[in-house]
Amino acid sequence: MLLIRHGQSEFNVVYSVTRRDPGIRDPRLTAEGRAQAGETAKALAGQGLARLIASPYTRALETAEIVAETLGVPIEVDSRVGERAAFTCDVGSPIAALRTRWPQLTLDHLEENWWPELEESEAALDRRCETFRCAIAAAVDWQNIAVVTHWGFIRSLTGLTVPNCAVLRVDPRRRESPAIPVLMPSLP
Numbered sequence: 504m505l506l507i508r509h510g511q512s513e514f515n516v517v518y519s520v521t522r523r524d525p526g527i528r529d530p531r532l533t534a535e536g537r538a539q540a541g542e543t544a545k546a547l548a549g550q551g552l553a554r555l556i557a558s559p560y561t562r563a564l565e566t567a568e569i570v571a572e573t574l575g576v577p578i579e580v581d582s583r584v585g586e587r588a589a590f591t592c593d594v595g596s597p598i599a600a601l602r603t604r605w606p607q608l609t610l611d612h613l614e615e616n617w618w619p620e621l622e623e624s625e626a627a628l629d630r631r632c633e634t635f636r637c638a639i640a641a642a643v644d645w646q647n648i649a650v651v652t653h654w655g656f657i658r659s660l661t662g663l664t665v666p667n668c669a670v671l672r673v674d675p676r677r678r679e680s681p682a683i684p685v686l687m688p689s690l691p
Contacts, residue, residue: 504639504675505550505649505685506657507543507570510536511667512562514592528594532565539668539688540566544573546686547670552576553647558585559617560595560653564605566668567651576649580608583635586653587628588619625659632659633678640675 513530517523532540547570556579557567563585567578586593595618598610623631639645649670658664661671661682670686 504645504673505547505552506660506671506673506682507566507649507651508654508657508665508667508669509558509560509562509566509651510539510543510569512536512592514562514590515667518590524590524592526591528591529561529596530592531561536562536667537565537569540569541573542688543668543670543686544570547574547649550649550685551647552649553644554579555649555651556581556584557651558582558653558656559601559610559613560585560593561601561604562592563651563653564601564608568605570649570651578608580610580613581635582613582617583631583638584650584652584656585618587623587655587659589622589655594618628655628659632656636660636675636678645675 510532512532514525514527516533517525552574553576555567555571555576557563559580559582571578598613598615601610661673663682666688668688671682672685673682674680
């Protein structure tokens, strides 16, 4: 499977300079983030992707929307690939708001407030990542799946910290599978 970190968000712009939480809930992508997602989509053309799984956070859905449109693949929303709720940006948007913005997506399986109420522990994040990894490993089409997710999820699953719109290839059948960079954009 491919892991894709979402494009640059409004939160990322402020936090990367100040190292302080700017208090932006469920931020959108910046113009740079949308451009990153477009470049990522172009780079993934010809990879044989058939499914795109995305976190329900706005920045991930916006990234997935750009990738899906370019590659002609459907988007599935899965809260298991969300962030660990360590910052204000990790407070999500209620399902009603997401339905208004993305009426074509199936969201009925999510609770109204689908994000964690409190900061998730590292151990809890690791368990969530392991549950997801095992589920994908059991899928016959795991090699044709891309997952639009977050810094914390990718770090927990692979041990790597990556920039926005980085793409890693991971074999979910192997717990200690090395993550192979497919696309590693440079930091601004």
